[in-house]
Amino acid sequence: MSEPILRTEALTKRFDGVVATDDVSISVPRGELRCIIGPNGAGKSTLFALLCGIQRPDAGRVLLKGEDVTRLLAFQRVRRGIGLTFQTNRAFHRLSVRQNLSAVLQISRADRPADADERYRFALDRFGLDAESEMPAKELPHHRLQWLEIAMVLAAGPDIVLLDEPTAGMSIDETLQTGAVLKHLNASGLTIVVVEHDVAFVRDVAQRITVVHQGRVFAEGTVDEITEHADVRRIYLGQA
Amino acid sequence: MPRLLSLLSGPEDVGRSRWFWAAFVAVCIVLFVSPLWQSEFEATNNAYYLLNVPTALGLALLWGYCGILSFGQVAYFGIAGYVYGIVAGNMVGDSAGPIVGSLCGLAVCAIVSAIFGYFVFYGRVQNWIVPILTLVLSLLLETFLGQTAGYQWRVGTVQLGGYNGMTGIPAFQIGSYVITGYSFFYFVLIIVLVIYLALRLLVNSRHGKVMLAIREDAIRTELLGYDIRARQLVVFVIAAILAGVSGLLYVQWGNYITPSQVGLLQASLPVIWVAVGGRESLLAVLLSTCALNWLNYTLSSEGYQYALIIIGALLVVVMLFFPSGIVVTLAREVPKHGWRALLGWGDGAGK
Numbered sequence: 001m002s003e004p005i006l007r008t009e010a011l012t013k014r015f016d017g018v019v020a021t022d023d024v025s026i027s028v029p030r031g032e033l034r035c036i037i038g039p040n041g042a043g044k045s046t047l048f049a050l051l052c053g054i055q056r057p058d059a060g061r062v063l064l065k066g067e068d069v070t071r072l073l074a075f076q077r078v079r080r081g082i083g084l085t086f087q088t089n090r091a092f093h094r095l096s097v098r099q100n101l102s103a104v105l106q107i108s109r110a111d112r113p114a115d116a117d118e119r120y121r122f123a124l125d126r127f128g129l130d131a132e133s134e135m136p137a138k139e140l141p142h143h144r145l146q147w148l149e150i151a152m153v154l155a156a157g158p159d160i161v162l163l164d165e166p167t168a169g170m171s172i173d174e175t176l177q178t179g180a181v182l183k184h185l186n187a188s189g190l191t192i193v194v195v196e197h198d199v200a201f202v203r204d205v206a207q208r209i210t211v212v213h214q215g216r217v218f219a220e221g222t223v224d225e226i227t228e229h230a231d232v233r234r235i236y237l238g239q240a
Numbered sequence: 241m242p243r244l245l246s247l248l249s250g251p252e253d254v255g256r257s258r259w260f261w262a263a264f265v266a267v268c269i270v271l272f273v274s275p276l277w278q279s280e281f282e283a284t285n286n287a288y289y290l291l292n293v294p295t296a297l298g299l300a301l302l303w304g305y306c307g308i309l310s311f312g313q314v315a316y317f318g319i320a321g322y323v324y325g326i327v328a329g330n331m332v333g334d335s336a337g338p339i340v341g342s343l344c345g346l347a348v349c350a351i352v353s354a355i356f357g358y359f360v361f362y363g364r365v366q367n368w369i370v371p372i373l374t375l376v377l378s379l380l381l382e383t384f385l386g387q388t389a390g391y392q393w394r395v396g397t398v399q400l401g402g403y404n405g406m407t408g409i410p411a412f413q414i415g416s417y418v419i420t421g422y423s424f425f426y427f428v429l430i431i432v433l434v435i436y437l438a439l440r441l442l443v444n445s446r447h448g449k450v451m452l453a454i455r456e457d458a459i460r461t462e463l464l465g466y467d468i469r470a471r472q473l474v475v476f477v478i479a480a481i482l483a484g485v486s487g488l489l490y491v492q493w494g495n496y497i498t499p500s501q502v503g504l505l506q507a508s509l510p511v512i513w514v515a516v517g518g519r520e521s522l523l524a525v526l527l528s529t530c531a532l533n534w535l536n537y538t539l540s541s542e543g544y545q546y547a548l549i550i551i552g553a554l555l556v557v558v559m560l561f562f563p564s565g566i567v568v569t570l571a572r573e574v575p576k577h578g579w580r581a582l583l584g585w586g587d588g589a590g591k
Contacts, residue, residue, distance in 0.1 A: 052463060078465040092456035102446075103453035105465035134251070156465050 003066040005030040005160050005191050006051065006082075011060035013046055020046040021057070022215035028160070033186040034193045035202045037226075038212035039235075044195040045087050047212065048162050052084040053077045065111075065159070079109060083158035087165050087195070089142075091149040097133040097140070100148055104155040116157030119185055123151045126181045143174040150181075160191040167201055179205045203227070248437060250444025252305075252452070254521045254571035271429055275422045283425040284493070289533040290425075291489035293432045296513045296529040297439055297522055298482030303511075304519030305443055306475045307455030312374030313483040313510050315381050318502035319352060320345035320484030321491040322385070322400070325409040329398035338412045338492070346484045353480030354473065361472045366458065378507045385499035405498030412492040419492070428489055432526075435482065439522050451475060483510075505548065512555045518565020527567055 006028040013021040020043045028034050036044050049055040051062055053074035061070045069077050092100050113119070124131060127147035137148060146166055153161055166182075167175040175198060182205055186192050196202050202209065202223075209226040211219040219229050226232055249256045255264070275283050295313050303309045324341040331337030356377060360370060389402025400406060412419045412427065419427050442448055453461040454468050462468045491497050500506065517528025532551060539547035562569045 054459065054463075073462075073467075074459075075462045075465055075467050078463055084463050086460070090457055090460040092453055092460065094456055095452060099449060099452060103449045103461070103464065105450075152464065 004028055005065055007063040009061040011050055012058050013050055013055060014058055019215050021050060024217055026210055028193055030191055031189055032191055033205055033207045035206035036195045036210045036212055037202060042212045043215035044212050045164055048164050051162060052082055081159035083153035083156055083161040085149045085153055085163050089145050089149055091137050091145055093138040095137060097135055097137055100137055100152055101131045101155055104152050112157045113159060115188055119188055120154045123154050123181060127151060143170045163194045165195055167198055175201050247441050247444045252443040252448055253440055253523055255523050280421040283422050287425040287428040288493060289530045290428045290432050291493060292486050292533055293526055293529050294435050294482040295486040295510050296525050297435055298479035299510045299514045300519050300522055300525040301439060302475055302479040306451040309371040310374040311371045311507050312378040314502045314506045315378040316349045316480040316483035317487035318381055320349050320487035321497040323348045324488050324491055325406045326395045326398050328410045330396035332410060335413060335415055338410055342488050345488050346481055349480045349484035350477055353477045357473045357476040361469045375507055378502050382499045382503045403499055405496055407496045409491045409495045436526055512551060516555060516558045518568025521568045524565055524567030
């Protein structure tokens with residue numbers, strides 16, 4: 001079995017004594033579309049922050065394509081092929097769509113995916129974004145702003161993208177459209193890890209699900225396994 | 241060449257149309273022939289209005305384009321001025337003195353700003369801490385220079401002079417030709433134009449777009465693959481060197497410099513020049529810096545005691561009614577809505 005593209009070993013992060021991420025060890029194989037679910041405050045966003053280097057762990061390691069990147073800064077990890085969108089949209093709202101997309105570093109590295117540009121153009125096309133538009137990003141409808149941030153991340157040519165609640169605030173149609181684009185990108189070889197609350201969306205896109213609870217990995221499995229998991233159903237899916 | 245022209249007229253500064261460039265060339269021509277009807281005294285005064293422009297453009301780059309407010313640009317102004325005074329003053333009689341002094345002044349600015357900036361940006365100091373730190377550097381420099389009155393505070397043959405300042409600083413010269421009067425006006429004008437056009441190229445370049453991204457959201461920009469610390473440091477050093485250029489021109493213009501040039505009052509002026517015109521436009525900053533220096537100089541020279549109070553009041557009014565700056569607001573809103581709507585006359589039917 002090949003080396004997982006992303007792996008953590010006993011990752012732990014505390015804030016003023018509160019354990020946000022507690023001994024988390026996960027492994028994401030190359031080409032997988034993984035969803036991470038869990039209630040608010042479970043530590044999902046902190047886990048993403050640790051994976052992309054915004055936060056430093058108190059203990060544990062992060063391995064990207066087999067390389068220990070725990071000590072690397074965020075931009076160094078991005079240059080090694082990781083991309084992230086935030087829970088709260090952080091496209092550059094005051095800048096135009098053109099400025100947003102042209103601000104992305106076209107990372108030149110030996111292992112940049114051959115079809116990175118194709119994925120980016122596909123996303124622009126399917127999201128209906130004009131890369132030359134002078135419209136300020138803040139004037140875009142909410143869902144297009146979310147899509148713009150995803151397109152910005154894809155422009156950098158990542159091997160793996162971490163999307164923190166990409167469909168938050170979207171209508172059902174917009175959510176379906178987002179899911180369709182993500183599934184296509186994943187089918188082309190892009191590894192995707194998504195934090196989501198929308199169970200229908202998760203069922204639609206996920207190949208495997210990790211359930212996080214109180215900072216720890218509570219359960220992990222295929223969609224069917226998690227759906228049938230009694231404790232997960234009781235606690236997270238609202239079923240008796 | 242076409243790429244250079246396209247960059248020069250790129251979207252990151254106001255003034256891109258052919259009409260703008262025609263007007264720009266016309267104004268340049270008028271400025272170049274203005275000594276025909278101006279006395280040497282007037283030309284020297286005009287040079288004074290222009291010599292602060294590099295400081296202001298540097299601050300516009302740093303604050304308006306990269307989101308880093310500095311209250312300490314005058315520190316680099318002073319460092320360049322004093323270093324030039326010391327080096328050129330010790331080389332009096334040597335025609336290379338002013339050139340060597342200028343290069344040393346700029347080099348020390350670059351080194352000090354690089355060391356200071358390294359600790360600030362690589363230490364991840366952000367937001368409102370940065371302007372405070374930069375101001376502290378300026379005030380420290382003022383305090384230090386203020387106590388250099390004794391005879392022991394001399395470097396070679398040059399006295400630092402304490403609060404009386406350093407006097408008798410040599411004018412700039414190339415070979416045996418001393419640049420003063422009309423020629424100094426041309427000297428400053430050419431430097432200002434070259435810096436303005438070079439910065440227009442910079443802000444419209446790929447690096448300029450990254451600066452805008454850092455201004456908007458530094459963390460997001462880092463997560464697009466950029467080492468924002470290095471980028472911020474480079475812009476910080478460029479802005480310091482530009483402030484140093486102003487410092488050099490100032491001492492070459494007036495042949496003296498005092499610690500008050502790096503004091504609190506002077507530290508606040510570049511922020512006012514930049515804010516009044518509009519910090520997100522180089523052209524706006526160029527215009528407002530010339531206009532406010534003219535206003536300040538004219539009011540002061542006519543015995544008006546309250547020149548700086550008027551300048552300060554202008555800042556308050558501009559911040560209240562034109563938070564993006566006067567020139568930037570006019571450049572953005574007039575083409576969209578017309579003058580009448582902007583002034584609150586009529587219903588803006590001009591659009």
